[in-house]
Amino acid sequence: MLFNSFEYAVFLPVVFLLYWLVFTQLKWQNLFLLAVSYLFYGWWDYRFLSLLIFSSVVDFLVARQMEKTKMSLHRKRLLGISLFSNLGLLAVFKYYNFFISELITAFSGIGIDLDMGTLKVILPVGISFYTFQTLSYTIDVFRKKIKPVADWVTFFAYVSFFPQLVAGPIERASNLIPQFTKSRKFSYDQARDGMQQILWGLFKKVVIADNCAVVVNTIFANYTELNTISLILGAFLFSIQIYCDFSGYSDIAIGTARLFGFKLMRNFAFPYFSRDIAEFWRRWHISLSTWFRDYLYIPLGGSRVKSKARLVFNVAAIFLVSGCWHGANWTFIVWGALHALYFLPGILLGKNRRHLDVVAKGKVFPGLQDLINMSMTFFLVLIAWIFFRAESVSQAVDYIVRLFTSFDFSIRPLGKNVLLLFGITIMMSIEWLQRNKEHGLQLAVDQLNKPSRGIIYLTMAMAILLLAPKQPSVFIYFQF
Amino acid sequence: MRSFIFQIVVYSILLWLLNWGVGSYLRTYETKDLMETGQFFPALRWQEYYEREAPIDLLVLGSSHAYRAYDPKVMGVYLDKKNRIFNLGSAAQSPLISYYILKEVVEKQRPKQVVMDLYFMVFTNDNQLRNRRYNWGYMRPGAAKKAFFRDGFSTEEKVKLTAFPSLVFKDYLKPKINKLLGRPHLLKKKGTYQGAGFVSNSDSLTLEKLTYHNQFDAFQTERTAITEMNLKYLKKIKDLCASEHIPLIFATAPMPEISVKKIKNYTGFYQLFFKLAEAWNIPYIDYNINRIETLSDTDHFYDDDHLNAAGAQVFSAAVTKELQNILNPKDKK
Numbered sequence: 001m002l003f004n005s006f007e008y009a010v011f012l013p014v015v016f017l018l019y020w021l022v023f024t025q026l027k028w029q030n031l032f033l034l035a036v037s038y039l040f041y042g043w044w045d046y047r048f049l050s051l052l053i054f055s056s057v058v059d060f061l062v063a064r065q066m067e068k069t070k071m072s073l074h075r076k077r078l079l080g081i082s083l084f085s086n087l088g089l090l091a092v093f094k095y096y097n098f099f100i101s102e103l104i105t106a107f108s109g110i111g112i113d114l115d116m117g118t119l120k121v122i123l124p125v126g127i128s129f130y131t132f133q134t135l136s137y138t139i140d141v142f143r144k145k146i147k148p149v150a151d152w153v154t155f156f157a158y159v160s161f162f163p164q165l166v167a168g169p170i171e172r173a174s175n176l177i178p179q180f181t182k183s184r185k186f187s188y189d190q191a192r193d194g195m196q197q198i199l200w201g202l203f204k205k206v207v208i209a210d211n212c213a214v215v216v217n218t219i220f221a222n223y224t225e226l227n228t229i230s231l232i233l234g235a236f237l238f239s240i241q242i243y244c245d246f247s248g249y250s251d252i253a254i255g256t257a258r259l260f261g262f263k264l265m266r267n268f269a270f271p272y273f274s275r276d277i278a279e280f281w282r283r284w285h286i287s288l289s290t291w292f293r294d295y296l297y298i299p300l301g302g303s304r305v306k307s308k309a310r311l312v313f314n315v316a317a318i319f320l321v322s323g324c325w326h327g328a329n330w331t332f333i334v335w336g337a338l339h340a341l342y343f344l345p346g347i348l349l350g351k352n353r354r355h356l357d358v359v360a361k362g363k364v365f366p367g368l369q370d371l372i373n374m375s376m377t378f379f380l381v382l383i384a385w386i387f388f389r390a391e392s393v394s395q396a397v398d399y400i401v402r403l404f405t406s407f408d409f410s411i412r413p414l415g416k417n418v419l420l421l422f423g424i425t426i427m428m429s430i431e432w433l434q435r436n437k438e439h440g441l442q443l444a445v446d447q448l449n450k451p452s453r454g455i456i457y458l459t460m461a462m463a464i465l466l467l468a469p470k471q472p473s474v475f476i477y478f479q480f
Numbered sequence: 481m482r483s484f485i486f487q488i489v490v491y492s493i494l495l496w497l498l499n500w501g502v503g504s505y506l507r508t509y510e511t512k513d514l515m516e517t518g519q520f521f522p523a524l525r526w527q528e529y530y531e532r533e534a535p536i537d538l539l540v541l542g543s544s545h546a547y548r549a550y551d552p553k554v555m556g557v558y559l560d561k562k563n564r565i566f567n568l569g570s571a572a573q574s575p576l577i578s579y580y581i582l583k584e585v586v587e588k589q590r591p592k593q594v595v596m597d598l599y600f601m602v603f604t605n606d607n608q609l610r611n612r613r614y615n616w617g618y619m620r621p622g623a624a625k626k627a628f629f630r631d632g633f634s635t636e637e638k639v640k641l642t643a644f645p646s647l648v649f650k651d652y653l654k655p656k657i658n659k660l661l662g663r664p665h666l667l668k669k670k671g672t673y674q675g676a677g678f679v680s681n682s683d684s685l686t687l688e689k690l691t692y693h694n695q696f697d698a699f700q701t702e703r704t705a706i707t708e709m710n711l712k713y714l715k716k717i718k719d720l721c722a723s724e725h726i727p728l729i730f731a732t733a734p735m736p737e738i739s740v741k742k743i744k745n746y747t748g749f750y751q752l753f754f755k756l757a758e759a760w761n762i763p764y765i766d767y768n769i770n771r772i773e774t775l776s777d778t779d780h781f782y783d784d785d786h787l788n789a790a791g792a793q794v795f796s797a798a799v800t801k802e803l804q805n806i807l808n809p810k811d812k813k
Binding site for chain 2: 188467
């Protein structure tokens with residue numbers, strides 16, 4: 001079920017009312033959330049519910065067994081079972097075909113024809129998200145950071161919680177499970193904030209991202225025939241598209257969870273206002289980057305290693321794995337490698353934690369230095385996005401070469417998309433003004449009076465109704 | 481909780497009213513702006529249909545290929561049935577739409593003959609909301625319209641059509657804003673409504689355009705298939721005509737020869753229609769296979785798909801002769 005679909009517009013209010021008015025006891029609320037989460041996921045393809053249930057069963061049992069034993073070896077074996085099961089699912093559904101085809105290509109290069117078949121499987125939506133979520137649980141239980149959950153309903157509801165099931169935020173058990181075990185009371189302020197965040201997320205997804213997608217798809221499909229300005233436009237609009245698409249999804253997910261009394265972790269913190277790449281990664285897809293930090297980077301030694309070579313290895317590893325996580329394609333791996341290259345100078349020079357605060361705090365406009373830093377960071381990120389969007393590495397390289405070699409600066413393509421660019425300017429301006437808040441539409445009661453807030457809500461809702469492209473598109477991160 | 485639900489309800493009502501107001505305003509692009517300039521063919525066609533008094537002897541159904549090819553005036557002359565032929569073809573009219581149009585017609589009268597133009601493209605998808613709405617929206621209330629709404633639209637579309645006009649008419653936002661800003665806002669004219677449902681266009685196209693800028697180069701028609709739903713409704717049309725004792729004829733109006741050659745698997749589509757017609761004992765003439773020799777790609781077509789006014793004249797004369805042969809086999813010489 002898509003957040004921007006008719007089905008979800010019916011599903012959400014019905015579930016909300018039943019949850020608060022009928023299932024008032026915690027036990028029943030959790031069971032109800034589990035049932036509707038399975039309905040939400042099964043709506044897309046009920047057959048893949050079995051994978052979700054399999055992953056939940058394995059990690060529930062593994063964690064329970066871990067608690068019962070104090071033998072280190074036995075605990076390691078149990079962790080191995082969890083890792084093997086979850087990463088095995090990913091390997092089969094996400095990477096198997098990629099590895100096989102790469103293997104066939106590699107061997108054919110030396111004249112050996114391998115007779116290996118690929119699997120005819122489609123990638124189950126959200127598999128990379130919920131497997132990482134359950135993995136974090138078993139790893140934390142293994143590390144004795146958290147106690148295993150005794151109640152299976154709580155654990156299964158944690159794994160399948162519908163707002164964040166298919167595209168995150170990838171929640172930590174330590175944050176979300178306690179919220180399932182504590183009694184939840186309806187809070188007006190929390191629900192209002194949730195609705196504001198849902199509205200902002202929908203606006204970014206439907207009005208900005210989906211309209212960008214129409215232009216981006218055309219430009220990337222015909223880039224060999226287009227001029228420099230069009231190519232710049234294509235890369236710029238994709239940068240905006242992927243941000244609005246994914247952060248829009250996260251906003252809707254977090255806002256929806258708020259309606260049910262949950263507080264999910266923040267996933268985006270206005271990343272395009274970052275002054276360097278390190279800051280960008282503290283603000284972009286926070287739940288994934290902190291996952292890799294906690295479960296990969298730090299176990300590898302993190303930045304507290306003695307040799308520079310080891311530090312370079314650790315940084316490269318985390319970005320390459322992050323690239324692989326996005327998909328079985330060399331484009332994602334190159335995208336990750338590029339970010340590693342961007343990130344390394346800062347960490348090697350010890351300058352990766354220069355910008356921990358909000359840019360231009362307390363000011364309306366940024367200073368010149370901040371503006372230059374933000375522009376440079378955005379430019380680097382934009383170049384990397386070209387690899388992320390392209391069908392192949394060679395297409396991305398060709399796109400970039402043309403970007404810098406075909407000097408045709410006719411601005412006609414900009415004129416055709418002036419309304420879209422205007423919409424992006426408005427959206428980014430609002431986010432700039434709200435950059436010290438949790439999300440773009442977080443309006444405090446004392447910030448604006450009721451009629452003004454009402455006008456803003458209705459204008460945005462009408463914009464969503466009127467400005468959506470004819471064909472709604474799925475969220476980009478569903479494919480991961 | 482109560483206060484939150486109350487606020488959500490209030491905002492929902494306000495949003496709904498706003499959507500209704502904006503949607504109704506946008507709808508005037510069809511009902512006023514385009515109608516006044518004679519450019520909104522579906523409404524003009526239905527308006528004329530309901531206003532006419534003479535019964536219909538020959539009814540033409542089908543896509544734009546139908547309403548741009550079968551000229552009732554020309555056909556009337558040959559069949560000696562002046563003002564008794566009507567073309568209710570419409571853009572991308574699928575068999576589902578044709579079926580409910582036919583239901584609407586047979587509710588009031590019984591045509592002596594129905595010609596159903598079969599354009600393969602409209603059989604390959606279950607068509608868009610707009611093309612169904614163009615007809616449903618301008619049909620008068622009655623059993624056919626009710627059944628069309630019940631069976632012809634998904635639940636989501638029904639909600640949109642009944643409660644969210646802003647979603648239904650949002651395509652008109654841009655021209656309406658242009659109109660408010662005093663800019664050109666009308667669509668590029670694609671023909672002139674000539675009455676009795678027929679639309680003519682006097683443009684012609686160059687061989688270069690037809691050869692190198694042909695839409696069929698981009699279509700992967702070899703990978704597309706005719707949908708079950710469209711076949712189901714084609715059968716329903718056949719059954720309805722049979723139950724009303726109305727002779728039904730299948731025909732396919734000609735396209736430029738170059739375009740036909742560019743359509744991958746055209747013969748596959750033709751054979752499928754031919755076999756169906758044969759099984760149902762319905763005469764079928766495909767003018768892309770049985771070409772009219774006098775039709776020229778550069779003189780008789782206004783784009784890579786449709787006949788122009790001159791082409792429609794030639795075709796209407798030819799198809800009428802064929803209809804006469806089918807209807808009165810004794811006269812066949």
